[in-house]
Amino acid sequence: MADIQWLDAVDHDAPAPRGKPCEACGTPIEPLDKFCPACGTPNPDYQAPVAPAAKQASPEVVDAQVVDQSHTEQPEQKHFRCETCGAEVATDPDQRSYTCPFCDSTYVIELPQRDTGRQQPEFVIGFAITPEDAQAKFKAWLADNGWYRPGDLKTSAVVDKMKGVYLPFWSFSMRADSNWQASIGEHWYRTETYTTTDSKGNTTTHTRQVQETEWYPLAGRHHHYYSGYLVSGSKGLPQDQALRVQPYQLPALKRYAPWFLAGWFAEEYSVSRDRALEISQQEFYNREQSNVAAFLPGDTHRSLSVSTNFSQVNSDLCLLPMYIASYKYQDKLYRFLLNGQTGRMAGDKPVSWQRIAILVGVIVAVLLVLFLIIAAMNAR
Template sequence: MSDSVIQKSELKKACKNCGAELTYKPGTTQITCDYCGHQEELNLSLDTLKELPLREYLREMGAQANSVEISLLHCKNCGANQHVEENYKSLHCVYCGTPLIREDAVTEQWILPGGVLPFQLTQQEALVRFKKWVKGLWWAPNDLQKASLDPQFTKGLYLPYWTFDAQLYGRYTGSRGDYYYETETYRDSKGRRQTRRVRKTRWSPVSGNIQGFIDDTLINASKQHTGKVPRGVSRWDLKKLQPFESGFLSGFVTEKYTIPLNQGHLEAQDEMRNIATVWARRDIGGDEQRVNQLNIQLEEETFKHILLPVYISAYRYKNKEYSFFVNGENGSISGKRPYSFWKIFFAVLAGLLVFAALYLFSN
């Protein structure tokens, strides 16, 4: 393993003034010391994002290429594998809050990330988004704004994803439907003869070829928590990806992928087939399309392991815990929330009274 690769895999950086750990400052290209205030610029690579050849990695001999070791804590409750920086004095799983024991850390191999989308929001900005979100909730209890939120358990987490690129070639057979109209006669409820225009579809067989480049098919690489992070916050601008620099991870939790590359590739193939179907329908044209058979071939396939940012936390309301998520790049938020029984009850009651009044008035 080369010295440059070893240096890239070092996830902790110390302050040269006081020795405390440096952490990444969201929205910047700096790492800073929370103890003495010292700041350093990250040595960002001028290279473009590195795409890795897929077929070599799917073969057994290529599985460990471009791989390094990472220290992980395994949550015995929910199964999440998390890399946790030294600056966290109290360790808890970011997903379920279960205490983690630093002595239980294990060392595993992982494919070095090819890109990272750095946090653009600080923890405090994420909490401000939460408070604004609470104020805008419909049907929420009036005193929800007093919910207990402990910033200590609001953690910034880098989620693992695979991205896949490929040159796609396909051949399809199907049918093209074109609308046309005919006038037909009918009798109405009173027996009178009437005419109307009726839309019909003329189908004709078609076949053809499609091709194109599919860029950055995004596949979640975390098995335990698929579906837990809401779709509403699972949208990132991948154009903001930076070549991997370990300094971006300082001060945050990093989750290791649990969906292996070969399984992620199978999911990507399904996504690419869906894209190819859309291309085929567009190529068929007309008003309606049927794709009866579609054969695709993928060439020049490459992939990246990337890390995407999200804040995860929970708040307490009347002794019950509700989780919420904030996208660490764009600030979109989603989460579980309580509902006010009385607000909903009186709203339904008011609706029934209005309906009854309108009914009485109309009669």
């Protein structure tokens, strides 16, 4: 039996963090941390944030109180739901019409003001890329290999469809405890003698090293604390699409405050926490299998079986910045995504198959001419 422990690297030159040491691993924990960020042990001194009580303002603190209220009051918003893809987005109250940023659909209905009963966001990352920079990046991306783009694609109209949206993401952290078993293989080599016969019938004796593998069973335990995987909370942006513009720099997360959303679209989550948890646990289970496989001794292994239980599950609902441009060309939907924090881009572009056919024809014609020239020179 073998127990596996993973040790995290420590930067000894970094300033000492604040907080009470974790009882299990010694990592500093602040009062607002529900779990240890290193090992996942619950924080016995966890203090849920409490809104400050109202009190009579003195002339010296009037401005400070006004700022504090702007952080706690929820601004008035309109809610729209796309009947095509199911995305539900909150906008400023002066928004008169709305086109879905995920599927470019105008089949959108306005929802009445109501308490949705959904969990409020806990963390947010603000936009670091300005709308002007985002449009410039989109234009450059769209113009790259522009010869292959259809001539009737109106770039200006496409760029105008770009919108900055705060998208909901679920972030989970949890401890994985696994029991595993496998067959471990260790290589050894034996010397083999063999003969060869040439065309004249002469035989020659040779030796070579032949690899053999000895197998034996092994079992053990493994545990690891996983975090940092983001699951899209939007039905309009599937997980495989969201991964194309990740990662986000999560150390930049801030406690959510409504003023972050001023002037931006913000989507309500449409993927439930339970569904997001299933996706996250499947990803962490795959990582756990890889971590166990990387630890196994010997030269090779086979029949690896890993049974994993997850515990100490903690979740956060985060709003993360994204620029989205969805547009249709010849009734086909195309989408461009830009990470509003890092500037990472991904998307699909329409292609002019007529131009590609012309290019292929030119290449074939050039090759044919070269072949004829070479054939004529060889015939002389």
